[in-house]
Amino acid sequence: MKTLQSIKARTGEAFGAPLPASTEAQVDAAAEAAAATFGDWSASAGSVRAALLRGLASALEADREALVPLADEETALGPVRLNGELDRTAFQLRRFADMAERGDAFKFTDDPAVAGGPPVGHPAMVRVRVPLGPVAMFSASNFPFAFSVLGGDTASALAAGCPVVIKAHSGHLHLSNRVFGLIQQVLKAQGLPAGLIGMIQGGGSDVGVRLVQHPAIAAGAFTGSTRGGAALQAVANARPRPIPFYGELGSVNPVVALPGILAARGAELAATLAGSISLGCGQFCTSPGVIVLLKDAASDAFVTQLQSALAAQMPHAMLTPAMRIAFDAGVAHMIKAGVTTLLHEDGSAEAPRPFLAEVSAREFIAKTALHDEVFGPASLIVRAEHVAQALDVLRAVGGSLTVSLWGVETESAEARQLVRHATQIAGRVLFAGVPTGVAVTAAQQHGGPWPSSTQPMTTSVGDAAMDRFLRPVALQDAPAWLLHRQGQAC
């Protein structure tokens, strides 16, 4: 029997007893159990879905005193952050509960018959949406609550009427198991089948691949590395019947800061940016990895300010030993590519020190090795000759969850160009503040062109996340009994 060993993130020591990895039979059983619940769950009322999501939120909150220390031991993210993340996760569950109760999943377009021949005349059409089926949900390491077992993917899939099979992240196994225990209690208390939310665990890619390949699985949702997500997407595409795979992958999140705002508020912005770069030890998908500056005195001063502010940051241990190793490798990769190092101190075996380097826009654009995300507290200053070259830098980045534009408060041709280029490569464009921190709200878009996500038209955060699991269907000349059921699943 394969086993999995949890690790204390702060020390690298073993944490708790080894846990069994899921067998192939267990993976299949979880997918099949989810499929067995699909008919009833897809036909469930919004109030039933809302009650489950609210029950799960309350269960998380009620067990906070146990969950947060467990999460802290396995991730080193600290109790302040983890308590906040638990709040956010409960908030998110309740937000999707409200949407389910309001009937957002059951909204439809009524398109009455028009008499006469085509193209003007047409039969009566009603456009509804139907849940896809069981969703394979891959937890992320860096948000052990909000993008894990009961995170946004699970919440939005359940709200849409889809069962979920969770692949637990091996970076927080005991936390995942404890949350899964809560889930089972809530399902039982509400008279819902245990298979509606299943969980599997494994160390390598084998159990996840088997899950995505299972014929009963109708969609995948993933948050994690570009390599891991691309591999699973390829598996989803290679199925006899390919399925949608929603992967939220790597992102360098460029920040473009113009001289005017840096001259006025450089020190303050440097402090804010340094905090964002090192927040959570840089282990955010929205961590700002590229800072685009022009070549002028205000930008020069800002580089010095940022360097000092970043040197004062004390990043905590990384989530896993593998990530710590990958961070050093990523930094070495950048140095090898010829960047000028500005800040590069030795860290501990668990916690790295922030890394800052600089390169010309010309070199950045030419060296694709510099376009990859380095997961951790590293950032690269890219110096452009002028705004037109900054646009080329954005074009070279290609796809990103966010772009931040600092200093375009006034309309100008350059400001319009920056906005146009930023919106062309990113899912979210910020005009103030830093990209870390993703609001769970109606207008959020967390997903952009490749490599930031595999399905750039969709979001994994915010109200539209539910749309990923609802497929449109046109009902033509539907009988009266069926139309009476609209506003409710069939």
Add this chain to the structure above:
Amino acid sequence: MKTLQSIKARTGEAFGAPLPASTEAQVDAAAEAAAATFGDWSASAGSVRAALLRGLASALEADREALVPLADEETALGPVRLNGELDRTAFQLRRFADMAERGDAFKFTDDPAVAGGPPVGHPAMVRVRVPLGPVAMFSASNFPFAFSVLGGDTASALAAGCPVVIKAHSGHLHLSNRVFGLIQQVLKAQGLPAGLIGMIQGGGSDVGVRLVQHPAIAAGAFTGSTRGGAALQAVANARPRPIPFYGELGSVNPVVALPGILAARGAELAATLAGSISLGCGQFCTSPGVIVLLKDAASDAFVTQLQSALAAQMPHAMLTPAMRIAFDAGVAHMIKAGVTTLLHEDGSAEAPRPFLAEVSAREFIAKTALHDEVFGPASLIVRAEHVAQALDVLRAVGGSLTVSLWGVETESAEARQLVRHATQIAGRVLFAGVPTGVAVTAAQQHGGPWPSSTQPMTTSVGDAAMDRFLRPVALQDAPAWLLHRQGQAC
């Protein structure tokens, strides 16, 4: 220089002079010319887009006397059908013009700031949509107007703010060239750049592959065979930066007919169904390829009625010699798989005779060779022991553009099961009439699970077709000048 030869569909003779295939340099030039127009077109007003689309519709109508005979020579679809299709194409262009003018592409979600810390508090967010960029559009053979040069993909992409590079279908080269000439006149008359709508042509897959691989191309739209679409989708996925690829592929379009309605209206339904199976020589993506019947006297009578009605049909020549050959191969494939032949007469070298066969549900489910679409006037009756087995047949089909359910006017557990299973595999579920004929309207959904489309959440017909080319972007703390521009591209 490679050349392409158009063929008279009715006789197989050469039609007109050979035409040059696009060179690699010409493919690249078309993509680059489209990219050069993207900035301005993505920022164009709805009224400008509407004027172009209406100008194109009028140009098609004004040239009808030349276009229809040309199309008829190359496709054998006949003037009645082709005039109707031209009307539909103009209607569709004007419908997207109206949407562009109404500002549908510029609608946004305003999400004002909420004071306080997260998760409740959040910055001001505005969710807009931005055009993807130049679209590679692959014409279909079977709709030389409506799914070709100025078809729904081109119309919806232009309305969304995307330039288009058309890959002309080699089945109607002269028609494509003539329509492209009209486009160039309209662009010139409206002072728009020639590169906004480009066109390339080629006989094999080489020019299409090069187009999809071009870095300037931001999305693909395709209507055609499963094999061709899957190959191009693989190319889109294998790019250094994968792009969305909207392929509308093969579909068997099951019709489930229950005994009650067949007892009451069998003869009439058989005549309607026979017309649908042989309409356009069965060359419709919505042609009913599988007829699911139960084992009872009314169904037996219906089989005889359908057989007679189908024997009386006189399908015209197929679109191309290759399709004629593929039809015979598909029929032979079915026979080899062990179906019982009910109607199988020799056709001419150009026009096939309708083919009808029967198989048990058990055999159909077991033999995946029978689940593939046979493009042309062929249909397979699948006899199920009971409704539960009919559900298994739908599950075996897996993904289809349409399912038709005849005889579920009254609510029952079986009716609900049929609806649930039909909506799970199809993009459109009909409760009367036949699946051929796809209304261009608000609630239409022309796209379903694999293999019927590569992106089952999207439609290639109807108002939502435009959504394929608009990507959501959240603007966080956007400055006032930018918000004033909302309702219009930046």
